[in-house]
Amino acid sequence: MEHLSHPPEGESGSASGFEVRLENFTGPFDALLSLITKRRLDITEVALATVTDDFIAYIRAMQERGEEWALDEASEFLVIAATLLDLKAARLLPQGEVEDEEDVARLEARDLLFARLLQYKAFKEIAGIFGETLEAEGRRFPRAVSLEPSFAALLPELVWQHTPEQFAALAAKAFAPKEAPPSEVGLTHLHAPPVSVREQAAIIGARLRVGGAQTFRALTADAESRLVVVARFLALLEMFRDRAVAFEQAAPLGELSVRWTAGQDWTAERLSEEYDDEPQEEREEQHAG
Amino acid sequence: MQGDRRAAALEAVLMVVDEPVSSAELAATLELPEPEVEELLTGLAAEYDAAGRGFELRSVAGGWRFYSRPEFAEIVSHYVLEGQTSRLTQAALETLAVIAYRQPVPRSRVAAIRGVNVDSVVRTLVSRGLVEEAGTDPESGAILYQTTSYFLERLGIGSVAELPRLSPHLPGLDELGAIEFER
Amino acid sequence: MQGDRRAAALEAVLMVVDEPVSSAELAATLELPEPEVEELLTGLAAEYDAAGRGFELRSVAGGWRFYSRPEFAEIVSHYVLEGQTSRLTQAALETLAVIAYRQPVPRSRVAAIRGVNVDSVVRTLVSRGLVEEAGTDPESGAILYQTTSYFLERLGIGSVAELPRLSPHLPGLDELGAIEFER
Numbered sequence: 259m260e261h262l263s264h265p266p267e268g269e270s271g272s273a274s275g276f277e278v279r280l281e282n283f284t285g286p287f288d289a290l291l292s293l294i295t296k297r298r299l300d301i302t303e304v305a306l307a308t309v310t311d312d313f314i315a316y317i318r319a320m321q322e323r324g325e326e327w328a329l330d331e332a333s334e335f336l337v338i339a340a341t342l343l344d345l346k347a348a349r350l351l352p353q354g355e356v357e358d359e360e361d362v363a364r365l366e367a368r369d370l371l372f373a374r375l376l377q378y379k380a381f382k383e384i385a386g387i388f389g390e391t392l393e394a395e396g397r398r399f400p401r402a403v404s405l406e407p408s409f410a411a412l413l414p415e416l417v418w419q420h421t422p423e424q425f426a427a428l429a430a431k432a433f434a435p436k437e438a439p440p441s442e443v444g445l446t447h448l449h450a451p452p453v454s455v456r457e458q459a460a461i462i463g464a465r466l467r468v469g470g471a472q473t474f475r476a477l478t479a480d481a482e483s484r485l486v487v488v489a490r491f492l493a494l495l496e497m498f499r500d501r502a503v504a505f506e507q508a509a510p511l512g513e514l515s516v517r518w519t520a521g522q523d524w525t526a527e528r529l530s531e532e533y534d535d536e537p538q539e540e541r542e543e544q545h546a547g
Numbered sequence: 548m549q550g551d552r553r554a555a556a557l558e559a560v561l562m563v564v565d566e567p568v569s570s571a572e573l574a575a576t577l578e579l580p581e582p583e584v585e586e587l588l589t590g591l592a593a594e595y596d597a598a599g600r601g602f603e604l605r606s607v608a609g610g611w612r613f614y615s616r617p618e619f620a621e622i623v624s625h626y627v628l629e630g631q632t633s634r635l636t637q638a639a640l641e642t643l644a645v646i647a648y649r650q651p652v653p654r655s656r657v658a659a660i661r662g663v664n665v666d667s668v669v670r671t672l673v674s675r676g677l678v679e680e681a682g683t684d685p686e687s688g689a690i691l692y693q694t695t696s697y698f699l700e701r702l703g704i705g706s707v708a709e710l711p712r713l714s715p716h717l718p719g720l721d722e723l724g725a726i727e728f729e730r
Numbered sequence: 731m732q733g734d735r736r737a738a739a740l741e742a743v744l745m746v747v748d749e750p751v752s753s754a755e756l757a758a759t760l761e762l763p764e765p766e767v768e769e770l771l772t773g774l775a776a777e778y779d780a781a782g783r784g785f786e787l788r789s790v791a792g793g794w795r796f797y798s799r800p801e802f803a804e805i806v807s808h809y810v811l812e813g814q815t816s817r818l819t820q821a822a823l824e825t826l827a828v829i830a831y832r833q834p835v836p837r838s839r840v841a842a843i844r845g846v847n848v849d850s851v852v853r854t855l856v857s858r859g860l861v862e863e864a865g866t867d868p869e870s871g872a873i874l875y876q877t878t879s880y881f882l883e884r885l886g887i888g889s890v891a892e893l894p895r896l897s898p899h900l901p902g903l904d905e906l907g908a909i910e911f912e913r
Contacts, residue, residue: 311853337845377843379898385823385830386708387894388885392818396887397803398786399563399810401796402666403673405627406614409746413626414633416675418701420640425702426711429644433713551782558784559802564809576808599734599743618741626743626759664859664880670748 276316276335278309287313291338291379306342311341341375343495458486459493460526466503466518474514496529554587566680567610579608635675642668644675647698647710651681651691677701736762737770750793750883788884792889818858825851826860830881831896834864851862860884 260453276287282303283290290309312333359393404410420428462477474494481487497503501519507513556577561568570588574581588611592604603616616624635643642665645657658665669692672678681693699706739760744751753771757764764905771794775787786799798806825848827839841848852875854862864876882889 334744340845378845380896381824381827381831381843383899384827384894384896385820388827389818389823391885394800397800398788398797398886399803399806400883401563401613401745401785402670403563403565403746404670404748405746408620409624409627410674410676412628413631413675414628416635416677416701417633420702422704422709422711425644425647426713428640429648430713432641432645433648447755452855542576555782555784555799556802556805559798560784560809562785562796563798563806568809576805599738601738601743602745615742615745617741619738622739622759623742623746627746629759636771658857660858662853662857663862664857666859667748713797 271492276313278312280305280308287335287338291342291375294342294375299536301342304342306339337378339376341378341494364517444512455489455493455496456529458489459497459529462490462493462497462516463502463518463520463524463526466516467522471506471515477516493526493529500524500528504526553577553583554591557584557587558592561613562612564612567607567612570606571612573611576619636668638665639668639671643672643694646672646678646692647694647707648713650693650707652693653684653687653691655687655689657667657692667684688709731780735761736760736766738772740767740770744794744796747795750789750791750795750879752793755795782908788886790886790888791879795883817888819851821846821848821851822854824875826881829855829861829875830877830890832892832898833890835876836867836872838876840875859872860875 277285278287278290280290283293283299285308290304292301294301294304405413465477466472474491477489477494478487481490494503494505497520498505500520502518502524504517504519506515506517557573559588560573560576570584571581573588574584578724588604588606592606595603598610601616601619602613621698635648638661641661642657645660646652646669649656649660654669657669669678673680673692676695677698678692679695683690694707700708701716743756743759753764753768756771757767760767771787771789775789775881778786784799784802785798787794788797821844824844825840828843829835829852830837832843837848837852840852850911852861856863856875859878860881861875864874866873877890885893887893
């Protein structure tokens with residue numbers, strides 16, 4: 259009986275070629291992540307916009323060199339960057355003294371985001387081990403042959419009771435599209451912020467549909483607190499993910515212009531449960547392609 | 548390739564192939580002269596016989612295959628018949644239905660339609676004589692499966708063309724024809 | 731039954747199985763005590779290894795089965811095209827990893843960990859036979875998923891308990907304190 263082996267110490271699941279150059283850090287993206295998860299570097303000190311620009315430049319350079327578009331690396335970057343953004347948002351939320359339960363919950367939520375990031379990284383590494391093991395094991399082929407005719411002849415005669423019509427009904431059942439099974443409700447491990455991202459998305463949606471393209475500054479001009487600004491920003495990211503809006507930005511850190519790209523029938527109900535503790539069945543259904 | 552390695556390579560292939568393989572085919576794969584392969588195969592068969600192994604290597608109808616030794620037929624048939632029923636499982640029936648209406652079809656397509664792995668069920672259907680191999684897909688090289696005349700006989704129809712049309716049971720199936728099920 | 735005859739009888743039965751067979755099942759067929767059968771099987775496996783046969787006998791996913799030896803993979807793959815060739819994508823591997831360590835688990839939980847919708851990836855894993863449904867969550871009614879014995883077989887391990895430990899891959903876990911990570 260063999261056991262799966264662990265990769266050598268210090269070896270990461272994927273050797274990402276992407277390097278980050280920041281004021282307070284220079285090195286591989288993986289190393290940055292590792293520092294943040296070990297809390298050796300404060301996430302609020304990391305300029306995520308710069309990291310993202312660097313990454314886009316990196317991918318462009320790869321394309322120009324004619325190298326294959328690294329889809330896995332890009333999607334992995336997106337997942338990690340999105341988590342870092344969550345993390346940063348959670349950190350930037352006004353905190354002050356820990357006075358009531360809500361504040362405590364918020365602090366715990368931050369830890370949960372750390373945990374989520376760590377968890378994701380761990381599974382990614384395990385996935386690497388799985389991949390290698392499956393490949394190594396794939397070099398063995400099992401004996402899976404049909405029964406020798408002499409033994410097949412011993413099998414009891416089949417009892418067959420189906421008429422051609424009944425058989426056709428069976429076939430129809432087999433061909434019928436499978437209904438998407440119901441999904442779980444709620445993500446209880448994520449905190450519910452006092453400002454609903456979905457509500458803010460509805461507000462943004464209403465304004466964009468009526469007023470045409472607007473800048474992010476204009477969209478948040480009336481925000482009564484920083485929390486609302488953060489919620490609107492997150493809402494925009496969600497809407498972008500849902501292809502409800504498009505962004506235009508002439509230069510890095512320049513004015514961000516937001517344009518409506520969805521139809522009139524779009525509603526904020528479509529948005530994810532990620533920030534608001536709501537049922538997520540709807541979205542799951544719609545994405546079940 | 549050295550003597551022992553050549554024989555071992557033959558053992559490796561023959562242990563996992565389902566259909567008997569001709570010495571000519573084996574010779575081509577191993578890039579060895581056919582007489583040499585014949586000699587190696589005969590040598591292996593004699594070795595298993597002399598050592599009284601539970602398996603034997605036999606050349607049947609122009610192909611070589613591993614079989615269980617007839618001496619143990621009683622134990623083997625006891626094992627084979629254990630838990631056997633005379634009815635097909637629901638999974639086997641549905642798989643058979645998909646093959647009947649989509650033949651010739653590779654297992655991967657049947658798996659995609661049924662949403663589960665069907666490898667072992669297809670082997671059961673083959674053992675039961677209801678389904679048989681029908682060449683390989685020219686593009687993917689995957690083995691294609693079709694129903695047998697025994698299947699027609701059991702169903703009481705003369706040909707596959709006499710299978711009831713599916714549309715009465717599933718309105719709109721015709722439109723499904725063009726949809727690609729594989730992923 | 732004498733020593734060699736017992737081992738040969740095991741070989742004979744193993745010739746006709748198409749999935750791993752437990753030593754308990756083999757013991758029942760041969761009417762022998764299970765520890766004795768285990769010993770015979772281990773002996774046979776060692777014998778094949780020592781003799782450098784082209785096949786090997788292995789215990790995976792709780793059962794014994796004949797396999798071709800990995801060093802002949804290239805030659806054997808000429809004959810066994812299907813199933814083995816298509817690799818899993820990174821997304822599928824990660825989803826599989828989450829399910830393996832959190833089973834039984836609903837899709838939504840896998841999605842929460844991976845940060846993306848996993849519906850179609852899970853469907854692919856199910857149709858590849860690596861993952862299967864495992865009832866529903868009593869509270870939410872969501873379908874739960876678990877890995878299959880085919881998954882264990884493909885990974886070459888006997889049970890889920892033999893999966894590599896997750897904790898070495900969770901650096902800084904100690905600094906996080908109370909958060910729970912199973913396995």
